[in-house]
Amino acid sequence: MAIHPKEHRIILKYADEPGYTPDIDCYMKHGGYDTLKKAVTMEKKDICEEVKNSQLRGRGGAGFPAGIKWSFVDRKSGKPVYMICNCDESEPGTFKDRQIVHKDPHQLIEGIIISCFATECAKAFIYIREEMPKGAEILNQAIKEAKEKNFVGDDILGSGYSCDIVVHRGAAAYICGEETGLIESLEGKRANPRIKPPYFPAVLGLYMCPTIVNNVETLCNVKHILEMGAGEFANIGRPNNTGTRIWCVSGGVKRPGYYEVAGITLGELIYDICGGPKDGRTIKAVIPGGSSMKILKNGERFKGKDRDGTEYDWGIEDIPLDYDGIAAAGSMSGSGGMMVLDDTVEIPVALANLMAFYSHESCGQCTPCREGSLWLKKITTRMVHGEARPEDVDLLKSVADQIEGRTICAFGFAVAWPVQSYIKKFEEEFREFAERHSHADVDRTAAKELACNL
Amino acid sequence: MNLKPETLAEIEEAIPKYPEKRSAVMPLLHAIQKDQGLLSNGAAEWVAEKLGMEPINVLSVITFYPFFRQHKIGKRHIRVCRTLSCAMSGGAKVCDRMLSEFDTKLNGISPDGEVTIEFAECLASCGSGPVMLVDDELYENLDEAKAQEICNRIKAEAVQA
Numbered sequence: 001m002a003i004h005p006k007e008h009r010i011i012l013k014y015a016d017e018p019g020y021t022p023d024i025d026c027y028m029k030h031g032g033y034d035t036l037k038k039a040v041t042m043e044k045k046d047i048c049e050e051v052k053n054s055q056l057r058g059r060g061g062a063g064f065p066a067g068i069k070w071s072f073v074d075r076k077s078g079k080p081v082y083m084i085c086n087c088d089e090s091e092p093g094t095f096k097d098r099q100i101v102h103k104d105p106h107q108l109i110e111g112i113i114i115s116c117f118a119t120e121c122a123k124a125f126i127y128i129r130e131e132m133p134k135g136a137e138i139l140n141q142a143i144k145e146a147k148e149k150n151f152v153g154d155d156i157l158g159s160g161y162s163c164d165i166v167v168h169r170g171a172a173a174y175i176c177g178e179e180t181g182l183i184e185s186l187e188g189k190r191a192n193p194r195i196k197p198p199y200f201p202a203v204l205g206l207y208m209c210p211t212i213v214n215n216v217e218t219l220c221n222v223k224h225i226l227e228m229g230a231g232e233f234a235n236i237g238r239p240n241n242t243g244t245r246i247w248c249v250s251g252g253v254k255r256p257g258y259y260e261v262a263g264i265t266l267g268e269l270i271y272d273i274c275g276g277p278k279d280g281r282t283i284k285a286v287i288p289g290g291s292s293m294k295i296l297k298n299g300e301r302f303k304g305k306d307r308d309g310t311e312y313d314w315g316i317e318d319i320p321l322d323y324d325g326i327a328a329a330g331s332m333s334g335s336g337g338m339m340v341l342d343d344t345v346e347i348p349v350a351l352a353n354l355m356a357f358y359s360h361e362s363c364g365q366c367t368p369c370r371e372g373s374l375w376l377k378k379i380t381t382r383m384v385h386g387e388a389r390p391e392d393v394d395l396l397k398s399v400a401d402q403i404e405g406r407t408i409c410a411f412g413f414a415v416a417w418p419v420q421s422y423i424k425k426f427e428e429e430f431r432e433f434a435e436r437h438s439h440a441d442v443d444r445t446a447a448k449e450l451a452c453n454l
Numbered sequence: 455m456n457l458k459p460e461t462l463a464e465i466e467e468a469i470p471k472y473p474e475k476r477s478a479v480m481p482l483l484h485a486i487q488k489d490q491g492l493l494s495n496g497a498a499e500w501v502a503e504k505l506g507m508e509p510i511n512v513l514s515v516i517t518f519y520p521f522f523r524q525h526k527i528g529k530r531h532i533r534v535c536r537t538l539s540c541a542m543s544g545g546a547k548v549c550d551r552m553l554s555e556f557d558t559k560l561n562g563i564s565p566d567g568e569v570t571i572e573f574a575e576c577l578a579s580c581g582s583g584p585v586m587l588v589d590d591e592l593y594e595n596l597d598e599a600k601a602q603e604i605c606n607r608i609k610a611e612a613v614q615a
Contacts (some may be wrong), residue, residue: 021593044525082474092537092576123473130484131577132519133590166471169484171519174575188476189511190518207474250539250580257581291538339582353538360520396577449546450537453560 004273007234008244008262011220017105022138023147033151035227037244039114040383048116050223052383053230055242058095059291060086060215061335062410064325066222070212071117072202079209080122084201085112087128087135087216088182090174091290092357093337096246096258097216101128101135105142109165111219113152114226116163119212122166127182130172139167174361178409181214181363192365193409217246237262241322245336249274252281252342266296266326267317270340271296281342285425286316289334291354292414293422302329329419345450347426348433351418352380352451357419358415366407372399373415377454384451386442388434396430397423461489464503475505483522492523520575526562527570530608530609533587536573537582544597548584551574551598555605568612576599 001018003009014020014030027033039047050065073081085108089097100108108126126251128136128255141164156164173191175181179197181191198204205211205263221243225233234242244262247269249255254275261269270276270283277283286296296302302314312328319329325335341350359373376399379392389395400419400432403412436442448454457465468481487493493516495509502509516522534540534549549560551570553561558564561572579585584593593604 024462089578090576093539093580095578098578129578131574131587133587134592168477169480171480171484172521172574173519185480186477187474188479188505188507188515190514248581250583251542256583339542339580341542345542350542351539353536353541358538360575363518410459449544450541452546453549454540 001242004259006264006268006273007259007444008222008261009218010105010244011098011107012234012258012260013094013245015099017190019064019284020103022103022105022142024106024149025026027104028227032056032106032137033110033146034153035223036110036114037157039117039156039210039226040161044118044120045226047114047226048316049379050225050230051118054221054233055240055322056218056221056225056233058172058215059217059221059245059336061091061332063205063333066214066218069202070115071212072200073119073212074203074210077203077210080308081120082206082209082211083112083119083121083124084179084182084186084211084213085124085175085216085219086179086182087126088170089178089335090129090361091292091335091337092340093248093250093287093290093339094335095209095248095250097337098135099246099258100131100216101132101139102218105138106146107223108216109152110147111221111223111253112165113146113163114213115214115222117156117159118163118222120161121163121212124163125186125206126165127170127176127186128167129170129176133169136167143167150431162214173363174357175409175411177362178411178452181409183211190363193266193411194364195408206454238320238322238324239323241320245333247321248337248342250338252277252283252345254278261321262319264388265317266319266321268339269317269321271317272297274340277340277342278370281344283316283340284343284345285341285347287339288329288331290337291336291339291357294331294417295425296329296343297425300425304328329354344446346429346432347422347446347448348380348434349450350385351422352384352454355380355415356419356451358411358452360414362411366412368403368406368421369412369415372403372429376415376419377401381451381454382429383434383437384444384447385454386439386444388438392434393427393430434440455496457486457489458579461485463532469505476507479505479507479512480519480523483512483516496525508559526563528568529586529612530569531589531615532569532571533574533577534571535575535577535583535585537576540577542582543583545562545584547598548586548596548601551601552586555602561588566612568608 056066057063180194185191201211355377359377362373364370400416404416459500469478498512
């Protein structure tokens, strides 16, 4: 695919180049593993310092600074430290890790080994979701190649440091993307997330040992930070939002896909890069960072004050496309999975589709989430089937409000935020939809197709 | 348990990769499911014995994860994504076409034994939706015509086999 001039490709620099293949020879021809060779000659603490100074924030969802996360690792216990690469990319709307793993797996491996070296990890695991079965094969092959060249395994490049990488295949449970659920799963159990405190992975992680869990894109960035230096990396994008980000766009745009960008607005991504809405359509709303993030309505104004006191008043297209920009608009950049909803999409039906997803994916550990998510599915489903009750819109909100903040992990927020935000911004549409669909002669075909299997 | 030699080899190779044996439960289940087509109670007992676990703890893993199964399926496993991005681009129609072409119902085995068609949650290829997995192969940017082609191919391959 052609690369849009507004893209700023670092991680995906070679991924779509004609003739670029996922094998180690091709990677090394493009300078691959040169950064690892440099890293093993450096002081470990200097690498950690570079990552901290780069202000790199986690690309998985929460956006926590990676360097700070590394610094939390408990060094006093004397237990081995483990590294886990979270490649359980499960948030609907997100498909960036797939590009990296399938097209440039050695970049990830180099990032992992540099990170492991810097943080003195004893072993690394890549937890990959089973919906990408080829990805696991590609990674295993890449690790084998890297071992042959002594980039992975014993006494890496004569440094005295040894580290193996194990690819662990999941089995299609969304909750494994939650870091403590992932750890439970990797220990051979159900992926029921652990409560924090005390189970912060940096202290009590895998096998109750200190553990670092980082996203695929985050670990790839480590390589580039070391290559270009923290200062140069921090100059990309806005302060506190440094580096590029791979945005995945799906739904109602002319050119859906993955785009690596920095320092642009949401409007530049959707209209310039993705070509705007499909012919004859208009954009109704945008879910900015994966399906659990709060929805942004086209036409609303996003107002507030920056930290430095300057006031802003944005339309949806003006929102800076980064962590702080989207947070200032009342949502989150999450995993970078952007869903664009055009005027053909009925919001209550989109919600019904997602509630089927979340009720399916709740691990079932906490009552508010297990029971609440099923009720949210039940109520939105009956709305689609024209059986809504007069109290249903309020009931949806009430159920969501009782899940939020009352669960062990952030899944409770993930299920509540769509409900709360869709109703807040589209309440009239919910009531109108329920009324219109209460008539026996209404055509439900489109709604049933979008709700999908309800 | 009558496992193929290559499955046994895969199992023996998987266990020492982990600092603790129990972590190998998922790789073992993947290997056995591929070998046997499903995970029986006998398989849970076998894995438990192998890893020094209680069978109930293996069973609790099998029943938690959507891609582990305790029932038989058709020769080809077809999973159509149903989550929002694919649904917005027409996933439901694609699935309907597959079902009618194989004269079968969702989650069942087609009368010719060839396929089991299911809806799956997000397959992480939202930008090229609707998508589906046919066994390990991902098909993207589908519509009814492409779904038809895939059906034809599966049927042709079934005749050859």
